[in-house]
Structures are given as structure tokens and as C-alpha cells.
Amino acid sequence: MKSIHAKKALLPTGWADDVRILTEQGRMTAITPEQAPAREDWQADCVMPGLANAHSHAFQRGLAGRTEQRSPSGQDTFWTWRERMYELANAIDPERLRVIARQAYAEMLCAGYTSVAEFHYLHRSPGSDGVDTAMFKAIRKAAADAGIRLCYVPVLYERSGFGSDGPAPEQARFAPGVDAFMQHVDTVADGIDDDSKALLTIGIGAHSIRAVTAESLAVVAAWANANRRPMHIHIAEQQREVDQALAFYNRRPVRWLLEHCDVGENWCLVHATHMDADEVEAAAASGAVVCLCPSTEANLGDGLFALRDYLEHDGRIAIGSDSHISINPFEELRWLEYGQRLVTRTRNVATVRDAHSGRELYERALEGGAQALGVSPPGLVERAHADLVCLYGEDPMLAGHDDRTRLDALVFSGYRFPVERVMVGGRWVVKAGEHRRAGDTRGAFASAARALAGAARA
Numbered sequence: 001m002k003s004i005h006a007k008k009a010l011l012p013t014g015w016a017d018d019v020r021i022l023t024e025q026g027r028m029t030a031i032t033p034e035q036a037p038a039r040e041d042w043q044a045d046c047v048m049p050g051l052a053n054a055h056s057h058a059f060q061r062g063l064a065g066r067t068e069q070r071s072p073s074g075q076d077t078f079w080t081w082r083e084r085m086y087e088l089a090n091a092i093d094p095e096r097l098r099v100i101a102r103q104a105y106a107e108m109l110c111a112g113y114t115s116v117a118e119f120h121y122l123h124r125s126p127g128s129d130g131v132d133t134a135m136f137k138a139i140r141k142a143a144a145d146a147g148i149r150l151c152y153v154p155v156l157y158e159r160s161g162f163g164s165d166g167p168a169p170e171q172a173r174f175a176p177g178v179d180a181f182m183q184h185v186d187t188v189a190d191g192i193d194d195d196s197k198a199l200l201t202i203g204i205g206a207h208s209i210r211a212v213t214a215e216s217l218a219v220v221a222a223w224a225n226a227n228r229r230p231m232h233i234h235i236a237e238q239q240r241e242v243d244q245a246l247a248f249y250n251r252r253p254v255r256w257l258l259e260h261c262d263v264g265e266n267w268c269l270v271h272a273t274h275m276d277a278d279e280v281e282a283a284a285a286s287g288a289v290v291c292l293c294p295s296t297e298a299n300l301g302d303g304l305f306a307l308r309d310y311l312e313h314d315g316r317i318a319i320g321s322d323s324h325i326s327i328n329p330f331e332e333l334r335w336l337e338y339g340q341r342l343v344t345r346t347r348n349v350a351t352v353r354d355a356h357s358g359r360e361l362y363e364r365a366l367e368g369g370a371q372a373l374g375v376s377p378p379g380l381v382e383r384a385h386a387d388l389v390c391l392y393g394e395d396p397m398l399a400g401h402d403d404r405t406r407l408d409a410l411v412f413s414g415y416r417f418p419v420e421r422v423m424v425g426g427r428w429v430v431k432a433g434e435h436r437r438a439g440d441t442r443g444a445f446a447s448a449a450r451a452l453a454g455a456a457r458a
């Protein structure tokens with residue numbers, strides 16, 4: 001058992017004073033405001049729930065900052081970035097995946113994420129001809145060593161585009177075939193213990209409606225809905241995908257998905273950048289979560305999500321760091337709002353439920369992230385996972401702020417995160433702002449990053 005005394009703690013009802021939090025077997029068992037600290041308590045200034053990172057491709061942490069120079073054609077787009085990403089993907093073996101993912105997960109913990117949905121389609125180890133579990137085991141080990149809560153989302157990838165027969169050569173390691181894929185999902189699901197101390201759960205995913213046939217998508221979605229597990233899919237990230245869906249299915253992507261699948265609360269629509277007004281309304285009404293990844297979407301030139309319209313229809317959102325060009329949930333929320341401000345030339349756009357845009361964005365991401373990972377209930381409540389973040393209350397970023405503006409400060413003036421400690425499943429994984437295994441994690445990552453950079457130059 002562990003006990004924490006917080007001068008300030010963010011409860012579902014708002015910030016509370018002098019809160020004692022007791023944890024046992026990885027969960028919070030009592031949360032009581034207006035208590036004096038007991039001798040055994042860890043004394044914290046400011047405690048808040050950790051956020052879920054609802055969309056991650058951990059291996060892409062090895063690409064951050066490596067695709068920012070103009071190519072000889074001068075025409076750089078998502079699709080030219082994707083060629084560089086495939087070069088990296090095909091240089092990743094299980095050991096490199098483990099050390100790169102461990103670094104990404106350690107960075108997430110230090111930034112305020114305590115759980116992650118790993119959208120994993122790099123299934124085949126180099127040289128293997130079917131789906132093997134070595135790449136999954138590398139992800140699992142990386143998450144366990146970092147101490148982050150992992151929702152493993154194995155993702156089906158079948159073909160290079162609408163109507164094609166199979167993957168392109170550079171996508172061969174993604175595509176085991178739907179039967180082998182479903183066998184992998186069942187094998188992994190059978191091995192997961194539902195013990196509350198375990199930090200591993202499973203969802204399922206389809207890469208996109210362009211990379212998966214309608215028939216196979218139905219198989220994947222049936223598994224998700226029958227097992228009540230999270231179902232994740234990239235959708236409408238790029239205008240080209242919208243144009244191709246219109247040509248192939250005579251429907252826009254989100255419209256087609258909603259007509260062909262039983263999309264409900266266990267679904268996570270990643271990006272959903274390009275929706276018309278009817279799709280926005282229907283996606284919100286479905287109860288699914290839309291996962292927004294503003295730093296990646298900006299980096300790749302995807303476009304801007306119709307945030308205000310979607311929130312006015314009571315749409316649910318989560319955030320993800322996706323390509324890991326940035327690992328900072330507050331930066332994701334900041335840029336979610338800033339994109340809207342730049343386009344509308346107004347301020348405080350994400351204020352449908354609350355007058356404070358930082359607070360509204362944080363609270364929506366907390367709820368939607370928990371939904372996207374199938375973790376309930378969210379926040380600092382009894383019986384929830386003991387996943388929380390302790391901040392230095394005297395940090396200049398928080399100085400002078402009160403209960404109304406503290407979350408606004410974290411979202412908008414958060415050039416760095418004043419983290420003191422992080423707990424996941426009742427265990428401290430960050431102390432004094434440092435990840436518990438920062439030394440070997442960074443060293444192994446640096447070796448892998450140098451080897452990959454050398455291979456890319458060769």
C-alpha cells in the first residue's frame with residue numbers, strides 16, 4: 001500500500017485541498033479531501049491524473065527531426081514523408097524496436113502521459129514470412145521496462161491502396177494476411193492476465209479503409225465488438241484518401257465507415273481530419289472517440305479538424321503523439337486550440353462546456369483517452385488505476401494561479417512540464433523529474449539512433 005498527501009489534487013469535481021490518496025494492488029482505494037498528512041504519506045504539492053496517449057507508432061521516434069529538409073523535387077507531402085518512414089520501418093528489428101519504444105515511453109511518462117495505445121502494424125521480424133510475436137514482445141518489454149500502461153493495438157494491413165491486390169514491397173512486413181493476423185490477436189489476447197497489477201491490455205485495429213478490404217474490416221470489427229475491446233482505425237487523414245474513397249466507394253471515408261460498420265463507444269477514429277458537416281454530426285453521435293494528433297498532423301501537413309463544430313455536437317476527443325515529433329500532451333492540446341485560433345482569427349474556441357479552453361481541452365482528453373484505451377473510470381476516483389502525476393506547486397509556471405486557471409497555465413504556458421513524480425499502477429516510475437531507468441534507456445536509444453542514421457546515409 002502507498003499513501004500520498006496532496007496540497008492540491010484534481011478530482012472530477014475540480015481542484016480539492018489537502019487530499020489523501022491511498023493505493024493498494026495498483027488501484028486507488030480511498031481519496032479523501034481536507035485531511036492532515038499522515039507520517040507515512042508521500043507529500044506532494046499538486047496531483048493530477050495522467051493522460052492517455054491514444055495513438056502511438058513507437059518506432060517512428062527514430063525518425064523525429066530527420067524529415068525536415070526539402071527533397072530534390074521540392075514537392076514534400078505526407079506521401080513523400082511516408083517513403084522515409086518505410087525506409088526506417090524496414091531497418092527496425094525487434095531489438096531496435098525495444099530500445100526505441102522504451103525511450104519513447106519513458107519520455108511519455110516524464111511528459112504526463114501514463115498510458116499508451118500502441119497502433120502496431122510492423123508485425124513481421126526481418127526474414128520471417130508470417131506474423132511472429134517477436135515484434136509484439138519487443139513492444140511489451142519496452143512498455144514494462146518503462147512502466148507505462150500499454151493497450152496493445154495489433155493492426156491489420158493488407159494492401160497498398162483501394163482495389164489493389166496486396167501490399168507494395170516496402171509494406172510487406174506489415175501484411176501477414178487476415179487469418180494469420182486474427183490468430184496473432186487471439187494468441188496475444190489469451191496470454192493477457194486481467195490482474196489489475198498488470199499494465200497490459202489489448203485492443204485491435206485496421207490501418208485504414210484504403211489498406212484493408214471491407215470484408216476484412218468486418219472480421220476485425222466483429223472481434224472488437226464481440227470482445228468489447230477498443231477498435232482503432234486511421235480515417236480521412238489526407239485529402240487524397242477522401243478523393244480515392246469517393247472514386248472507389250462513392251462515399252467519403254467517415255461516411256462509408258459509419259454506413260458499413262457498427263461504430264460505437266469502443267471505436268477510436270484516428271485523425272478524422274477531413275469530414276463534411278454531416279460526417280461531423282454523425283461521427284459525434286456515434287459515441288466513438290476521435291483521436292487528434294495536432295503536432296504530427298501539422299508536421300505532415302494533414303489539415304485542420306473541425307473542432308468547434310464537433311464539440312458543439314458533443315463529440316468525444318482523445319490526443320496522441322502519433323509519429324512522436326513531439327511527446328507532450330499539453331503541446332497537443334495547445335496546438336489543437338491554436339490551429340483553430342489561426343483559422344478563425346478568434347480566441348478560446350474550445351469552450352463549449354467551460355469558459356476556460358485549457359481546462360475544457362484537458363478534461364475532454366482525460367475522458368476520451370480513457371474511453372479510447374478501454375480504461376475506466378478516468379481520473380482520480382476510487383477503484384481507478386493508480387496512475388497519477390505529481391507537479392512542483394512552486395514552479396513559476398504555476399505561481400499565482402488558482403483553481404480556475406491552473407490547467408490553462410499547463411496547457412498554454414507549458415514550455416516544459418514541472419513534473420516531480422509519476423505513478424503508474426501504484427508504482428513510482430518517475431522521481432525528481434527523472435525516469436527510473438533514464439540512464440540505460442537513453443544510452444541504448446542513442447546507439448540505435450546512430451546506427452539507423454548511419455544506415456540511412458550509407
Ligand SMILES: [Zn+2]
Pocket residue numbers: 055057119234270322
Ligand atoms: Zn498513425
